[in-house]
Amino acid sequence: MKKKELQNEFHVFFLGILYSVLKQEGWFDFLKTSRTPNDIMDQFHYSEPELINEILDILVSENIIKKTPRNGYEVINIEHEPVIVKPALFSDTYYNLWKTYGEALPNRLRGNFMKYTQGQNSGNWEDALKSPFYNSMREASFAFVNFKKKPFRLLDVGSGIGASTAQLWNHLYQKQIISEETIIYGLEPDEKFLHIAIHKNIEVLHFFNNKINLDELKKMQDFFPHFKQGSALKIPFDDNTFDYVYTSHMLYLTDPRKALAEILRVTKPNGTIFGTQAFLSKPYTHIWSLFMKVIEGANGYFTKKELAQWAKEAGGKDVAFATPVVFKFRKNSN
Ligand SMILES: C[S@@+](CC[C@H](N)C(=O)[O-])C[C@H]1O[C@@H](n2cnc3c(N)ncnc32)[C@H](O)[C@@H]1O
Structure with missing residues (x-):
């Protein structure tokens, strides 16, 4: 597989998780009308403004939301459905590991961290770290x-x-x-x-x-x-x-x-x-990086x-x- 296709696969995967997690949180319903980062923080009881801005930048660059006057953000396409496809190079266990970290994002936005192996079977990492990837x-x-x-x-x-x-x-x-x-x-x-x-x-x-x-x-x-x-x-x-x-x-x-x-x-x-x-x-490393945090x-x-x-x-x-x-x-x- 060519490098570009590979990177595209990673991108679709990480973006799919991000979209799905935020949709479940209620972000896109809330952003049907223009909202500021502070509105988002208040609505969802978040405590991490830097990460909120990072997410908003990613969503703008993906044309999922757009900027509006007075530091507002509004959803562009409310019909958009999340697609999560496992990249060919990822083993099943590696796929699940990154899905778990991505799904921990709302918790992180409320100030709670995950330990690297917390909630994971270290056997999963054992398999992933021996993989061709x-x-x-x-x-x-x-x-x-x-x-x-x-x-x-x-x-x-x-x-x-x-x-x-x-x-x-x-x-x-x-x-x-x-x-x-x-x-x-x-x-x-x-x-x-x-x-x-x-x-x-x-x-x-x-x-x-x-x-x-x-x-x-x-x-x-x-x-x-x-x-x-x-x-x-x-x-x-x-x-x-x-x-x-x-x-x-x-x-x-x-x-x-x-x-x-x-x-x-x-x-x-x-x-x-x-x-x-x-x-x-x-772009895929931006979302990957966000999940890593x-x-x-x-x-x-x-x-x-x-x-x-x-x-x-x-x-x-x-x-x-x-x-x-x-x-x-x-x-x-x-
Ligand atoms: C993706 S794994 C890679 C492990 C190994 N280098 C390999 O290629 O198989 C990342 C490793 O970095 C370790 N790590 C995280 N923070 C670290 C730190 N501050 N100092 C040393 N290792 C750390 C993790 O515990 C984990 O074992």
């Missing part, structure tokens, strides 16, 4: 880095169930870069995910290394990644510890500036930071330009991007 993006980010065949320390920040760490381990193994002196850590704040990463380590590794017989893989246990609990906002490692720091689909779930500063702190001078992260540029601590998507600026401010250099979702940069030498 994530795998293809992670593989692209590994290919963007020139790993040197010498001992190194690598940290995967926000390693989840350990899928990203295992896939990276496999990539390095295939390139014969893993050695006794290679040290790989995964850092993850969520207990449910960390439990899977630690207790199903070999299972997750085998999922990404199924060409290696399980018994052979078990013999390599000394070289397996280690996992530690902790947040990107306070990385429990000393300054200048890692040659490589990887992060996949994590920065939008936290405060990205603080996380980048911490990531750079633990990276050695001239060390490489690389990762995968969708950026805020296309129901999660406690999440700031949502940002632009490539912002990432480049924050990386430089925190002591990074040589920021580069490949494919719509892959980035890398290095830490300054001094």
Whole structure:
């Protein structure tokens, strides 16, 4: 499937959920006459004006509502019906996860957050994080880095169930870069995910290394990644510890500036930071980003330009991007 079709599918999906959730709330009946953001806040007992404005901007850009004089908004097409179609790249579980976050939006507008795994069966995330959707993006980010065949320390920040760490381990193994002196850590704040990463380590590794017989893989246990609990906002490692720091689909779930500063702190001078992260540029990422903000601590998507600026401010250099979702940069030498 072409990139454009794919993005269009995501867009239809996220817009369908947004439309359906707001319709159920009664937004479009209420907007049959012109209303201001304050009217909407009062009517539905909302407490988050920034998010209301974000939603109104999205609905205007989608021609669902229009602006009227004196900061008003009014619905254009009241017959419009929500259509929610699962994108081909989404597994059923991933589809359900994002539907759940989208449906939590009214609650968020009233000031209540969701925890990342709250209300979710972590098994759903386990399935989603092993899906081709994530795998293809992670593989692209590994290919963007020139790993040197010498001992190194690598940290995967926000390693989840350990899928990203295992896939990276496999990539390095295939390139014969893993050695006794290679040290790989995964850092993850969520207990449910960390439990899977630690207790199903070999299972997750085998999922990404199924060409290696399980018994052979078990013999390599000394070289397996280690996992530690902790947040990107306070990385429990000393300054200048890692040659490589990887992060996949994590920065939008936290405060990205603080996380980048911490990531750079633990990276050695001239060390490489690389990762995968969708950026805020296309309409679908705006709605996706909005849904992400129901999660406690999440700031949502940002632009490539912002990432480049924050990386430089925190002591990074040589920021580069490949494919719509892959980035890398290095830490300054001094
Ligand atoms: C979409 S998952 C990606 C997991 C993994 N990197 C992968 O590609 O399979 C996002 C992960 O970021 C973690 N996360 C959220 N906030 C974080 C923070 N402040 N520090 C570190 N990890 C965080 C979540 O708990 C979750 O495991």
